Amino acid sequence: MSAIEELSRELAKLPGIGRKTATRLTYFLLKQPPDTVNRLAAAIKAVSTLVRPCSRCGNLSESDPCPICQDPRRDQELVCVVEEASDIGAIERTGEYRGLYHVLGGHLSPLDGIGPDDLRIEGLQTRVGNGSQVREVILATNPSMEGEVTATYVRGVLADTGVQVTRIALGLPVGGDLEYADGVTVAQALAARREMSS
Amino acid sequence: MSAIEELSRELAKLPGIGRKTATRLTYFLLKQPPDTVNRLAAAIKAVSTLVRPCSRCGNLSESDPCPICQDPRRDQELVCVVEEASDIGAIERTGEYRGLYHVLGGHLSPLDGIGPDDLRIEGLQTRVGNGSQVREVILATNPSMEGEVTATYVRGVLADTGVQVTRIALGLPVGGDLEYADGVTVAQALAARREMSS
Numbered sequence: 001m002s003a004i005e006e007l008s009r010e011l012a013k014l015p016g017i018g019r020k021t022a023t024r025l026t027y028f029l030l031k032q033p034p035d036t037v038n039r040l041a042a043a044i045k046a047v048s049t050l051v052r053p054c055s056r057c058g059n060l061s062e063s064d065p066c067p068i069c070q071d072p073r074r075d076q077e078l079v080c081v082v083e084e085a086s087d088i089g090a091i092e093r094t095g096e097y098r099g100l101y102h103v104l105g106g107h108l109s110p111l112d113g114i115g116p117d118d119l120r121i122e123g124l125q126t127r128v129g130n131g132s133q134v135r136e137v138i139l140a141t142n143p144s145m146e147g148e149v150t151a152t153y154v155r156g157v158l159a160d161t162g163v164q165v166t167r168i169a170l171g172l173p174v175g176g177d178l179e180y181a182d183g184v185t186v187a188q189a190l191a192a193r194r195e196m197s198s
Numbered sequence: 199m200s201a202i203e204e205l206s207r208e209l210a211k212l213p214g215i216g217r218k219t220a221t222r223l224t225y226f227l228l229k230q231p232p233d234t235v236n237r238l239a240a241a242i243k244a245v246s247t248l249v250r251p252c253s254r255c256g257n258l259s260e261s262d263p264c265p266i267c268q269d270p271r272r273d274q275e276l277v278c279v280v281e282e283a284s285d286i287g288a289i290e291r292t293g294e295y296r297g298l299y300h301v302l303g304g305h306l307s308p309l310d311g312i313g314p315d316d317l318r319i320e321g322l323q324t325r326v327g328n329g330s331q332v333r334e335v336i337l338a339t340n341p342s343m344e345g346e347v348t349a350t351y352v353r354g355v356l357a358d359t360g361v362q363v364t365r366i367a368l369g370l371p372v373g374g375d376l377e378y379a380d381g382v383t384v385a386q387a388l389a390a391r392r393e394m395s396s
Contacts (some may be wrong), residue, residue: 002260003249007245010237011238014223014226015223016219020378024377026245027284028213029245030245037246040211041240043209044235044238046201047204047205048227048228048239049232060202062201089221180218
């Protein structure tokens with residue numbers, strides 16, 4: 001296989017990029033100065049070698065604990081639970097949240113064989129359990145069916161801990177994806193969070 | 199800047215990829231095994247270091263002359279003129295063409311300051327001129343206004359050479375882009391090519 005075909009094939013493996021887009025991107029890169037192209041290749045290599053999940057919250061960063069867990073100015077009594085590390089950006093961009101995070105690593109999905117043991121739920125229990133500072137857990141899983149089911153499950157698991165558990169408000173369009181919501185909507189959904197009965 | 203932000207920024211420079219898609223691709227790559235990610239980075243680096251334009255026809259490949267120019271089974275009497283190296287793939291995929299190519303490297307566009315000297319037109323004259331084997335030149339520039347103007351200009355330049363000059367048929371949708379046309383349309387346009395008067 002030629003270098004051109006090889007790159008087109010690798011690019012076509014990315015989500016939302018078909019064969020034609022992959023070819024177009026390949027020829028675009030062929031027209032760029034080597035510096036530009038090498039910077040892209042280096043950036044791709046760098047994320048795969050430098051970025052690791054935070055052992056405490058699961059956020060992806062180049063340090064462990066991640067910058068958010070290390071920041072003493074963050075409210076240590078508040079933990080926001082999200083499905084993916086990429087969801088943290090959507091909440092940080094609102095500038096309205098000053099607590100910590102916990103990344104589950106997905107949502108419950110029996111059809112895909114994803115059960116509670118495949119998510120970082122035990123780690124959350126430990127963080128929230130006896131002797132912890134945590135006062136409130138905000139469940140900010142996606143406003144989809146799987147996200148709701150996951151929120152309900154996590155709510156049940158935390159019932160014994162006595163911590164306050166809230167659910168992010170469904171100001172987000174139902175069926176949507178937290179990562180791509182606009183900041184105002186995310187901020188509103190955070191502000192209107194409601195107590196979740198167990 | 200973090201490695202994640204750096205990669206998102208580099209990806210967002212690609213055509214058709216906005217900030218949100220760049221973020222989505224970055225997090226997709228973060229979830230892949232290092233092998234997959236390194237293969238993509240290596241493929242990107244490889245095209246920029248290995249691939250060069252053919253000194254004869256301008257096709258992009260890892261050898262010079264390119265595999266098409268080196269192939270003795272190709273019809274040496276037929277030269278198909280295209281705007282970009284990426285257009286060659288569209289014609290090769292039809293399996294209907296067995297001649298050689300000549301890549302202009304773009305089209306005439308006075309508004310963008312692209313004149314005849316910016317295209318590989320002189321190289322075409324040399325290939326087609328005195329003592330060459332070439333019997334017919336097929337002008338397969340895009341069916342756009344710029345492509346038509348470029349074809350007319352090249353036709354004029356080749357008038358003195360006595361070679362037969364044909365224009366790919368406008369079976370392609372006018373205003374479209376050769377690179378993305380389907381194989382049947384491209385094949386039909388090649389078959390219905392017509393003599394171009396000087």
